[in-house]
Amino acid sequence: MSVFDNDVKSWEHLAQTDPLWAVLSSDEFRGGALTPEAEDRFWRSGEEHVAHVISVIRNEITPDFEPGVSLDFGCGVGRNLVPLAERSRDAVGLDASSTMVKRSEARAEECGAANAHALVIDRTIDAEAVAQWGPVDFVHSVLVFQHIVAAEGFELFDQLLDVLAPGGHGFVQFHCHDPGGEFVRAIRELRLRHRWFNSLVVRSRLRPLTDSLVMLYEYDVLELLGHLAAHRIADVVLERTEAGPGGYDVRLYFAKFAGSDAEFDRSGRPMKLRVRP
């Protein structure tokens, strides 16, 4: 079984055993210990996240940004899907785990969000299935690509950017790495080569995951920008947040060029990039 398939299997297992904790690995969200207050904090974190993302896009890129069809790649239990639905005509969640998709649907029903939908995906984003709600003008993904081995993750990222309509907007988060010194590079090489060693490192950094281990993968930020440029992304705001020793997260807010490929070429393929402090 490939690393990718193995990871997807781990997610399905976590979705069945401890889904909220699988999404936010803080002890208060463990099934056995979950209080109503903690559950409330869990759902509120999605609400606050989505409100923040939309406000950054409005403040930094497009003041009157209003998503029509939002796509949440790796929607999990619907933490962000329902807040997205509240701000969009339709919101569509995609997830590799069928149990996560069922949980998202249940959450949408519980909140009366009839415009929230969720689909199981295999290794590819089915553009036709997504198109049933109309052109996608907002793509969103948080805490997902970091769990997908980079080669497959970049393919999925390309598909997500392909699905985005001209003039559409996006938010994605990736985990990146500092090149570090010789020691850090040696550890990194070992992690890439030996799955058991990577597991050990992830355990020590993230706290042990009891019965299954979800890997943490790193992406190269220049490569990410290259993928954005190749998909006519003309406006990018980049935020860096620290994520433990030797690593950081990159959060990308962006807008796609509103015209055609030819118009983009004629205009010199511009990409405006700002780094948020």
Ligand SMILES: C[S@@+](CC[C@H](N)C(=O)[O-])C[C@H]1O[C@@H](n2cnc3c(N)ncnc32)[C@H](O)[C@@H]1O
């Ligand atoms: C940490 S959870 C985050 C869920 C959600 N984005 C949130 O922030 O609440 C990661 C989610 O990504 C999904 N996932 C992992 N690999 C995936 C893949 N290759 N394709 C689609 N979904 C994937 C998992 O099933 C899981 O629901």
